[in-house]
Amino acid sequence: MSTTFTHQQFRQVLGQYPTGVVVITAVVPGQPPAALTIGSFTSVSLEPPLVAFYPDKSSSSWPRIQQQGKFCVNVLSAEQEHLCRQFAQKSSDKFSGIDWRPSPNGSPILKGAVAWMDCEVAEVRELGDHHLVVGRVLALDSQASDLPLLFFRGGYGRFIHSSLVAADTRLVEFLPAVEVIRTVLESTATECKAECLLAARLHDEFVVLASAGNLPTVGDARPTRVGRRLPYIAPLGVALAAWGPPDDIPRWIARDSTTGHPELEQWSELLALVRDRGYVIGRGDIPYAALEQAIEDRDGAVCSDIVLEALSEVRETMLTQPQLSDEHAECDVRSLTVPVFLPGNHTLQIGLYGLSATMSHRDLLTNIRRLRSASQRCTEMLGGAAPATPLHDDLEVPR
Ligand SMILES: Cc1cc2nc3c(=O)[nH]c(=O)nc-3n(C[C@H](O)[C@H](O)[C@H](O)COP(=O)(O)O)c2cc1C
Missing domain, CATH: 2.30.110.10 (Electron Transport, Fmn-binding Protein; Chain A)
Structure with a gap:
């Protein structure tokens, strides 16, 4: 038959x-x-x-x-x-x-x-x-x-008894994508000697989908747990916001603002710069350490006050992006983030965390290039396409 x-x-x-x-x-x-x-x-x-x-x-x-x-x-x-x-x-x-x-x-x-x-x-x-x-x-x-x-x-996964944890079935839809690009995340983490995270936006949440290269920690950075859920609010998910629907940006900047969005212009400028450069830099160790602590201390709620407070400290460090043309400038770069484009106008983001504060200017540029290349490979592997405007390559990176 x-x-x-x-x-x-x-x-x-x-x-x-x-x-x-x-x-x-x-x-x-x-x-x-x-x-x-x-x-x-x-x-x-x-x-x-x-x-x-x-x-x-x-x-x-x-x-x-x-x-x-x-x-x-x-x-x-x-x-x-x-x-x-x-x-x-x-x-x-x-x-x-x-x-x-x-x-x-x-x-x-x-x-x-x-x-x-x-x-x-x-x-x-x-x-x-x-x-x-x-x-x-x-x-x-x-x-x-x-x-x-x-x-x-x-x-791949592991058994979780349903009486212990309500598994988040919304994450299951991302499993095949994670599987396809896992090797890229792993090689990028190894090359850059940092933790490489894949994250997505799920409604009002910013969710860590995969983590590679849980290397020995640098400074106060600690390996991040897969499945970690945080509020989707600036400065989390800058790459997701930069290439996401423009109408979502005011709520991403200030979720429950009654006083308007005083920082809208600044953030809009940052997102335009990120779209132009193709990556975003996070600087300074102290705000990140405080955010990690707040996440550990929170009472279970995704959007708890202590996490929002810690995030507001990190916001400042994100708004001023360093000029990379000056090779003697103090950068203190701790995170680098790029987008991955999926079919159907969906975006994921890949971030490098736990980068060494003493990284040389040359190593920083090399890491940015590696991460952008990872972004391109993942986009291709997932059948997506970068937006029509080509990224402006401003990096003079020794190969
Ligand atoms: C999760 C997983 C399950 C697999 N299950 C089977 C299976 O049931 N039968 C099979 O022939 N191959 C299975 N494979 C593929 C084989 O492992 C693979 O084809 C084999 O190792 C090829 O090498 P060989 O030529 O040395 O046998 C599986 C692979 C993976 C990753």
Whole structure:
């Protein structure tokens, strides 16, 4: 019977079903061990103890594992997304840099795995473009205190019990985008030696969607939590405001103002400058440290008074953007922010935080260029396009 859906629809619909992530491993005599990441793992039977998974017929690792007649199933922890990616790549030595010990049967147990099952191959069948592999479990153990890694709609996450936290389902729509550009965030954080955050506006809130490079802290800067919600109010989200609807700007400057918007002109000028330059600079350590403290101390409300007060201190440092033409000027740059353009006139922003106050003028310009290049790559990867007016490149940066 012919089907009424495309491959893409099949994948999209099946992607609504979350899975755990395991790595199937085996030792291959005379060669590096074989392994592959698997989401299609399931338990099958208690008596006899059977488990199963479905390797693709195109897998080069599965035939090498099958030849050994035995394997180990490693359930990855929520901290092991990097292992999930490493073992999902085609490579002749996926174990490079991986810490493991042998199971009773000799197969690799990955350090930090939440659970492992030592199996012998009980049955292999062809099913469509995959094999069905049934394993008989010979030995097993778990580290129940760790949370497993979860895979859902192309993104990774962890289990949160619904009675403990009301998960914010509005953030789920951003997961695929985060997944697509995660590598850019990670490489930018590494290159610039700072924390790289992806943030979005959700109605009246400014939300941190992803964080990369939780490096050792510099000064008072502390790594930021993903999912952190703050009021969408100046100076948070300057890049979002600069390329967002102009009508939203007065409310972004002063949410409940009864006295008009005395700073409207100043902020409008700043946003025009940001649109022209393509980035915005945050300066000075003290206001940021105070903001972090206020966020920690707040009573749970997104828009609490102490956070608003701390934000008003940071506003000043944002309104005067340094002139970068003077290489001897004191900059004291602590954050750099750029936009990412999504299809349909939506904007995200990428920010670098925890930059060193003693950064040289040359390093500052290099970091700005790196961040702008990250902005361009992310926009392309997400299928968006920068606004028609080209960014004014005012940087004389040594390459
Ligand atoms: C989260 C996740 C789940 C995956 N699940 C499966 C799966 O169930 N079956 C499969 O054949 N491949 C799965 N893959 C892809 C394989 O890991 C990948 O194709 C394989 O490692 C390719 O290398 P190989 O040629 O060495 O086998 C998954 C990848 C990821 C990231």
